[in-house]
Amino acid sequence: DTAVSQTPKYLVTQMGNDKSIKCEQNLGHDTMYWYKQDSKKFLKIMFSYNNKELIINETVPNRFSPKSPDKAHLNLHINSLELGDSAVYFCASSQRLAGEYNEQFFGPGTRLTVL
């Protein structure tokens, strides 16, 4: 069973288009994240949701809009795609928010290429 899954795995699209990436976790975790990994492999947090509530919202263009319909799902919608959006987007989840550090479990990633 896949713990954290993402669809699609690859996404190739034209500048200006709108696209969505979906993420699901079957670990029963409360917290989910979106990360962006650029071509130099730099991994940066974008958003985090805890029980469907947005708790981390980094300096990300407002063309990016996350949505969490329930605590097992976190989607990322990107409007008006730009060349600089090309990257690998990782979804992750962790058990709970407070207290001891919680290991983050990453999905397989979605490689987005904007032409």
Place this chain on the structure above:
Amino acid sequence: GQSLEQPSEVTAVEGAIVQINCTYQTSGFYGLSWYQQHDGGAPTFLSYNALDGLEETGRFSSFLSRSDSYGYLLLQELQMKDSASYFCAVLSGGYNKLIFGAGTRLAVHP
């Protein structure tokens, strides 16, 4: 500002020991974590240090010195499958927020 420094590349031979250092400067610090990522794969958790000292998990150990803002990942008895990128990450803030370093690419040769 927030910054983490780690070497960009390390090379070693099978069976050897390698240490990957990480120094950090962040506005908040709760602990230091290490993740491994193989090419084309997802980051996977290796270790977490909240307190000073050495934590050992099999062939991998991680060390933290909070007073020096420094940590390292020690990999022993290197195997070819250890060839990957290794990221240190600071747990910063109260929302399980990780700030990642740029990663160290480890190449293990026969």
